[in-house]
Amino acid sequence: MVEKYTPKYPLVWQKENFFIKIFCSIPNIATGILLTADDKKFIIDPGDGILRDLNQEIDSKEILDITEMFISHGHHDHVGGVWSLLTYLSVMKKTSPLNIYYPKGCIEIESIYKAFMQVYGRELSYEITLNEIDNEKSFRKDRVTVTPFEVDHKEAAEEDKEAVAVPSLGYKFEFNGKSICYGGDTAYCENLVKMAADSDLAIIEAGAESDEPSELHMTMSQAIEIGKTAKEYFLVHVPE
Numbered sequence: 001m002v003e004k005y006t007p008k009y010p011l012v013w014q015k016e017n018f019f020i021k022i023f024c025s026i027p028n029i030a031t032g033i034l035l036t037a038d039d040k041k042f043i044i045d046p047g048d049g050i051l052r053d054l055n056q057e058i059d060s061k062e063i064l065d066i067t068e069m070f071i072s073h074g075h076h077d078h079v080g081g082v083w084s085l086l087t088y089l090s091v092m093k094k095t096s097p098l099n100i101y102y103p104k105g106c107i108e109i110e111s112i113y114k115a116f117m118q119v120y121g122r123e124l125s126y127e128i129t130l131n132e133i134d135n136e137k138s139f140r141k142d143r144v145t146v147t148p149f150e151v152d153h154k155e156a157a158e159e160d161k162e163a164v165a166v167p168s169l170g171y172k173f174e175f176n177g178k179s180i181c182y183g184g185d186t187a188y189c190e191n192l193v194k195m196a197a198d199s200d201l202a203i204i205e206a207g208a209e210s211d212e213p214s215e216l217h218m219t220m221s222q223a224i225e226i227g228k229t230a231k232e233y234f235l236v237h238v239p240e
């Protein structure tokens, strides 16, 4: 039996000019992460509250300069802030383009985008590009190397029905010889084991409700086992 642990948000990690701040990661409520590499800023899993948290953290000009958004999967606690963030960027007259990366088959992001364009598309001050990810190829964003990797997340189903797989990704970010591995939501899976190992920071979910291995989330002991293979780790998405 592993002792109950509740992360104290925000969780912050910094190595020189490589910086990550996890404003929040509470199952069924919200996630929200800001990654900074030099003056480049990435948003990861903008759940509800992301606008408030970003505005407390950086000034509006810096928010308007954000050009990359990474989505691990479409559950509401990971995408709940997308609509308000896109709207804010339009109201504030963002001009630089915005890239949204998300797993292939994530209908939540495609639906939010479609509805958003229907409402605001005609007078939108900036361009949005949807980047559906269906492979694990690394790509560069300025001086940051991003490697998406498939993880194994499912959705609880009604009794007697099988849990349904949800298109889900983790992302590894490398900059200046340091690496951060964010696993998103996942059950214990080999891909995460491989990507977390030797990372400078691993951000690992421990979302299972009990110590029983589950298809939806990891138990605390599974998450710790993976976390310990990295130089440092944060446990997130822990039920409160």
Ligand SMILES: [Zn+2]
Residues within 6 Å of the ligand: 073, 075, 153, 185
């Ligand atoms: Zn989820």
